[in-house]
Amino acid sequence: MHLEWGFFLRDIGDGKTSYLDWMISAWGWTLAVAACAWVVALLLGSIIGTLRTLPTEGLARWLVKFGNAWVELFRNIPLLVQIFLWYHVIPSLYKPLQEVPSFALVVLGLGLFTSARVAEQVRAGIQSLPRGQRHAGMALGLTTAQTYRFVLLPMAFRIVIPPLTSEAMNIIKNSSVAFAVSISELTLFAMQAQEETSRGVEVYLAVTTLYIATALVVNRVMARIEKRIRIPGTVGSEK
Amino acid sequence: MNKISTRISALTSATALAMVLAGTTGLANAQTTLKKVQDTGEIVMGVRESSSPLSFTTGNNQFTGYHVELCLAIIDKIKATVGKPINVKYTPVTSQNRIPLTQNGTVDLECGSTTNNATRQKDVSFGMTTYVTEVRMAVKAKSGITNISQLNEKTIATTTGTTSVQTLRKHKAAEKVNFKEVFGKDHADSFLLMESGRADAFVMDDNILAGLIANAKDPKEFKIVGEVLSVEPIAVMFRKDDPGMKTVVDFTIREMMNNGALDKLYKKWFQSPIPPKNTSVNLPMGATLKALFKTPNDNPMESYAK
Numbered sequence: 001m002h003l004e005w006g007f008f009l010r011d012i013g014d015g016k017t018s019y020l021d022w023m024i025s026a027w028g029w030t031l032a033v034a035a036c037a038w039v040v041a042l043l044l045g046s047i048i049g050t051l052r053t054l055p056t057e058g059l060a061r062w063l064v065k066f067g068n069a070w071v072e073l074f075r076n077i078p079l080l081v082q083i084f085l086w087y088h089v090i091p092s093l094y095k096p097l098q099e100v101p102s103f104a105l106v107v108l109g110l111g112l113f114t115s116a117r118v119a120e121q122v123r124a125g126i127q128s129l130p131r132g133q134r135h136a137g138m139a140l141g142l143t144t145a146q147t148y149r150f151v152l153l154p155m156a157f158r159i160v161i162p163p164l165t166s167e168a169m170n171i172i173k174n175s176s177v178a179f180a181v182s183i184s185e186l187t188l189f190a191m192q193a194q195e196e197t198s199r200g201v202e203v204y205l206a207v208t209t210l211y212i213a214t215a216l217v218v219n220r221v222m223a224r225i226e227k228r229i230r231i232p233g234t235v236g237s238e239k
Numbered sequence: 240m241n242k243i244s245t246r247i248s249a250l251t252s253a254t255a256l257a258m259v260l261a262g263t264t265g266l267a268n269a270q271t272t273l274k275k276v277q278d279t280g281e282i283v284m285g286v287r288e289s290s291s292p293l294s295f296t297t298g299n300n301q302f303t304g305y306h307v308e309l310c311l312a313i314i315d316k317i318k319a320t321v322g323k324p325i326n327v328k329y330t331p332v333t334s335q336n337r338i339p340l341t342q343n344g345t346v347d348l349e350c351g352s353t354t355n356n357a358t359r360q361k362d363v364s365f366g367m368t369t370y371v372t373e374v375r376m377a378v379k380a381k382s383g384i385t386n387i388s389q390l391n392e393k394t395i396a397t398t399t400g401t402t403s404v405q406t407l408r409k410h411k412a413a414e415k416v417n418f419k420e421v422f423g424k425d426h427a428d429s430f431l432l433m434e435s436g437r438a439d440a441f442v443m444d445d446n447i448l449a450g451l452i453a454n455a456k457d458p459k460e461f462k463i464v465g466e467v468l469s470v471e472p473i474a475v476m477f478r479k480d481d482p483g484m485k486t487v488v489d490f491t492i493r494e495m496m497n498n499g500a501l502d503k504l505y506k507k508w509f510q511s512p513i514p515p516k517n518t519s520v521n522l523p524m525g526a527t528l529k530a531l532f533k534t535p536n537d538n539p540m541e542s543y544a545k
Contacts, residue, residue, distance in 0.1 A: 098435075180424040
């Protein structure tokens, strides 16, 4: 197989950008979509995951039900279908949404989808703690909110860092759905550039390398965080 | 001991893989298509899933269209040349993989909607041009838009992975018209962008636009307008440096152009009701293609530039 990389320096036809410039800007869009969606996912996922573990008495029962409904809704619909719902279906029912930039819609769609997955991991983390921890908090006279803030969540988040790492790497790769709503990110670049240059193998090799490199950096950063915040002698810290 | 045997087996499988790889490339390079067809008794036709009316599926792994029927006629000639019955195998290809698959021997004759251009001619060979597509735009009939200069500050939709994106980009740089582009993930998606009002026009090959309009809820709501942004010759594709194959393909096409068979085929696919919905794309033959039927050639797209 003969590879030829020279086309990356060629002009894309507008007289000022090369394919390399375009790929770098596409990489930027991939990172932007993934990073913004990750913020949405982490925030909402933590809240929903926590809600699902609340004691099932009184008003909190409804919060648990809300959390369950959230997870089932966003986890059970395929990601690409959700993106289309946000981009085509909902704006046709509620016209002002057509003015919202597609970047915001895809961040919302990808963020909500991932938030359901993050919520499940946070819930699993909280539920993996011995029941005694919650009881100890209550015995000390802490309110439910205080028990979560000072006893349960600090432990639970440390436990779920490995699955959250996978999720953070997933969101980088899942951000490729943004091509479907006209965001000029890496996948759109790959599909378009290979058509224009007829050098599909080289284009996909370059794009794959960027995806791998990005996911690997995320993986290393998360591993670093995991190591830095480890507390000796607690659950999940043995190594 | 254990370690050594693992290493040996890894080595054997690597060698086996290398041999298989060498075998396939050898096939693609050394053998001509006609020889391959004679040896295997089979020819692989590359087809498209949804490039109506040139090449598309009607479900159940059945393919049809203008170029598919043309290729069946070419295969009849190949049958006569190799002097034995051959089996036709259909393999769906996409814009992304059609050239690699033709080069590496997976597909022998690609009958889809491939533009013949100079870059591609370095990798593959094309038959005589059998269809010419003109890039224009579809708009809503009541929008009042009739040419591209009216699209200043407006939004234009087109489809990712097509040459129209590049055409539009060049046009924007040359004419200094300032418009926004949105990219649909496929033609149906781009059409939806225009239909729902997210885009004011959809720029694409006229045959694709005509096909989409024919299948729309109310075809009268849309029309194809504006100047021709680019002219692209479409042809069947096969491996490069294979004179035997080139002769059979071009001979068949010339013959069909001379005896009126191709003209009949054009009318059948572009001016009569076709499956799946039994609607007609209603696209009479343009002047460029009419001229090509009289004096056929396989010139690349670049030679059509004004």
